[in-house]
Amino acid sequence: MGGKNKQRTKGNVRPSSSGRAAEVLTREGGVIPGFVGFDTTVNSELSYVPAVHGAEEIDNLVDADFRLVLRKLSKRDGVTRLKAVQxxxxxxxxxxxxxxxxxxxxWPRIYCKIxxxxxxxIREATQQAFEQLVQKVRRSLAPFLKSLMGHWILSQCDTYTPAASAACQAFQxxxxxxxxxxxLSFCKDEIxxxxxxxxxKETADTLSDPQxxxxxxxxxxxxxxxxxxxxGVKRLLSLLLQNDRTALEPRLAHLVNSGKFWKYGKHKTPQVRGAFFEMLCALCEYTPGLVQAEAARLCPAVLLSVxxxxxxxxxxxxxxxxxxxSTISDCWTHVNAKKGFLPKLWALLKDxxxxxxxxxxxxxMPLLSKLPPEVTDPMLDFYTTFFTSFIQGLSSERAATSPSESAIIVTSVVECLRYCILHHTEEGEDQKKLRTMLISQQALANTSLQNGPLFLLVTEMLVSWEKRAGLHNEGEANEDKDVFQVLLADFWxxxxxxxxxxxDNKDADPQALEGVATLLQVSLFFENSGNSPCWQKGYKVCQDVFLEEEGGVEKPVQTVSELVNEKALGSPQTEHFEDVVCQLAQLCLVHVNEEKSERHLVFLSLLLRSFHTTRVFSTLVELDETTAKNREQRDELRNPAMQFLLEQVVxxxxxxxxxxxxxxxxxxxSALYCCSRQETTRILNHITTMDLQWGIILQVIQRVCVILFRKTSIKMFYLLSKAATIS
Known part of the structure; x- marks a missing residue:
């Protein structure tokens, strides 16, 4: 039934097929008219020749199926070529x-073309097919390497990443x-x-047929x-051994002496310009003598393209x-830094x-470390312009809308500040002016810096200064100890x-106040973290606070009523640090009492959350022993934290x-951190007996529950960790 719709031919013979006809002719020793064969002489240049002049010889060397596939690789149709190479x-x-x-x-002639x-x-499939060929023939490929390697290296740098990866995989x-x-050494000249x-030599018309x-x-x-x-030049240099690179320098000199080569640095296509500068990087790294000889053209080409x-x-x-x-010591003699390089750098930083x-x-920062005095003089003007342009970039459209871009800029600013200060610690009026400018005008005066990782970076810088000032008792001899002590004092x-x-502003920005509290909090955490990893300290705290050994049995140290009586983190290592906190706490209290400022009350709460020390609470109250009616009450009110709670917070x-x-x-x-167990119990009982809103009582209960949950979780973590260690 279904056979009626089949295509029929006269005499029911099979339809014609050019592929099958070629196969039959080849098998029977015939000559395929018009078929393009190959010259079989290995020593001669590999090229296509008419089949009538060598078909018999090729038949003895190449399988018939391979011949058909190779013929299809020369077709104009891309789909045919793709299928053939697969x-x-x-x-x-x-x-x-x-x-x-x-x-x-x-294969070399075919490979170099496709x-x-x-x-x-097709380029990707060619490299995948080449890998299969390589794995099959192994060492037999050696006589043909010089004909293949140039385009093989070229393919490993293909702009189409899958094709380049496939070529690299075949090479490996x-x-x-x-x-x-x-x-590569064997084929370096051919490459x-x-x-x-x-x-x-090549042009767009010589590489492709214009017709x-x-x-x-x-x-x-x-x-x-x-x-x-x-x-490809970059890859060749990176893979060769040094003696082979040296041997290639005369050939490379011919390349870089050409005026056409240097025009690629201004090519209209970004990919060409990018590859040009990558090649220059390789020349600087692997052939420094060659780039030194070409410094007059190399330095302007690079330094004026920033x-x-x-x-x-x-x-x-x-x-x-x-x-x-780094490579060319006299590079700035070939470029006018004041008129050519620096104006472009300032414009780039401002944007x-x-x-x-x-x-x-x-x-x-690496660039800054390599700039000679003839570029940076006068020093104060240079660094003022540098950091002003640098920080102005934070206001650019992209930095203002991208937290990651902004964080990178802030990080770089602090890195450069640290570098400049560390390398200008000499005594002298100019050095002092520079340090003052860097700290007062750049590090502290620019509010736009107060985003991203600034707080942690500044804290790291301060800890570094403290070590150099001898405040960490590490026994390191430092000739600039006095300089860093002055720097710390000026900074604080x-x-x-x-x-x-x-x-000190009744209309203070709440976000700015929160930023101040965050900076101080980060500084406190960093200083108290010491040199040991945080997880190690946390694990040690778990052991010290929650468990103790008693007759070989572990038991909790704290009871439920004692969970809020956590030990304060301790005061910072620098006296300047705590002075600032106390000053701000007093200022907040003035605004709260005189102006009923809610934003300052919130800021005070943020401060006390991190700085619940006796000294801070002492600045908030004035101890008046005459108000106590008996010794017990006087002793109770001698705790400034408790007095602050009873006289202010409640x-x-x-x-x-x-x-x-x-x-x-x-x-x-926060105040309960500085209270004893008995004081904590009395204050909580006092709060519950006050005629407070139920919402406040609920918040107190929730806060206690949070503390209980945290303590229980830490204890469970410790027990599970110990059980895992035992098992």
Missing amino acids: DFGSMCQERDAEEVKGVLPY SVDHDRR AAFSPTKQPEA LNVLQDILL SVTEEEREAKYVRMLTSSLL DDTDPVVLPPVWEAVLHVV GGKGMAKALHPNL EGLGVMFVRYV VWLAEEGRTDTEHLVEMVF
Whole structure:
């Protein structure tokens, strides 16, 4: 029934098939008219020849199926070529090694053509097929390496990442890491010939046929091969041994002496410019003598391109900048830094790196360390402009909307500040002016810096200064000890003035007040963390606080009623630090009592949450022993934390019309850190007997429950950890 719809031919013969016809002709020893075969002479240049001149010889070397596939690789249709190269890879994997070896004399010419095909799928499939060929023939590939290696390196730098990865994988399949330099050394001249010809001789019209390829495709292929060639030089230098690099220097000198080569630094395509600067980085790293000889052209090409902010170009440009200033000692004699380099740098910094802070700003401190006096003089003006432009970049559109960009800029600012201060500790009026400018005008005066990781970075800087000032008793001899002691005093004085300016304002910004509290809190945590890892200290605290040994049996140290009586973290290591906290706490209390400022009350709660020490509470109250009627009451009121609770916090809690009481409840528990168990019990009992809103009582209960949960969780963590250790 279904056979009626089948296509029929006269006499019921099979339809014609060009592939089957070719197979029959080949099998019977016939000649395929018009078929393009290959020259079988290994020593001669590998090239296509008419089949009528060598078909019989090829038949003896190449399997018929391979011949069909190889013929399809020369077709114009991209789908046909793609299918053919995929079939070729499958056949290399499936056929015997001897059959595959028969293709080797003709493979280099084919590979060099299809490995740079317009279609990226064909380029990727070519490398995958090549890997199958390599794995099958192994050492038999050696006689053909010089014909293959140039385009093989070119393919490993293909702009299409999957094709480049496949080429690298084929290369690794052919040579172990220890053999790769040896293989490249054997072919280094041939590789450089291919790369130099593309860079210096080829054009878009010579690489592609203008008759059959559109102008757009020709230009795209030319740009791609330029990029791959520049990156190919870099890869070749990175894989060769040093003696082979030295041997190549005369050949490389011919390349860099060409005016056409230096024009690639200004090429209209970002990929070419980026590859150009990557190659310059490799030249600086592997052939310093060569770049020193070309310094007159190399230095301007790199140092005057710092304003190229294309995402593809900027990272290699700045890598090249660092290589140049490190490799060429007299690089600034070839560039006018004041008129050419620095104005471009200032504009770039003011614009926040134009959205490329992650790639740009980590390079600024290394650059700063390499700038000679002739560039930075006058020093005070240079650093003032540098940091002013730097910090102005935080106001750029991208930095203002991207927390990650802003964090990178802030981190770089603090790094550069630390570097400048550490390297200008000499005695002298100019040095003192510079340090004063860096601390008072840059580190403290710029409110735009107070975002991201600033607080932790500043704290790390202060701890470093304290060590150098001898405040950590580490026994390190430091000739600049007095300088850092003055720096610390100036910093804390300036910080106190800045904080007072924020806090001593009835219309103070709540966000700014929170930022001040956060900075102080981070500083406290960092100073008390010491040098041991946080998790180790936490684990030790679990052991010390919750468990003790008694007759070989572990038991809890604290009872439920004692859970709120946690030990205070302790005062900071520097007297300046606690002075600032006490000053701010007193100032807050003045605003609360005189102006009923709720924002200052919240800020005071934030301060006490981290700084619940006896000294801080002593600044908030004046101890008046005459109010005590007996000795017991006097002893009780001698605790400034308890007096502050009874005379201030409880009064605030009882005020009518108060809706937001969470910060007051936090203040209660902050004060309880400095109270004994009996005092804690009395205060909590007193609060429950007051005629307070039920919402406040509920907040107190919730706060106690949170403490209970935390303690129970830590104890469970300790017990589980110990059980796991025993098991």
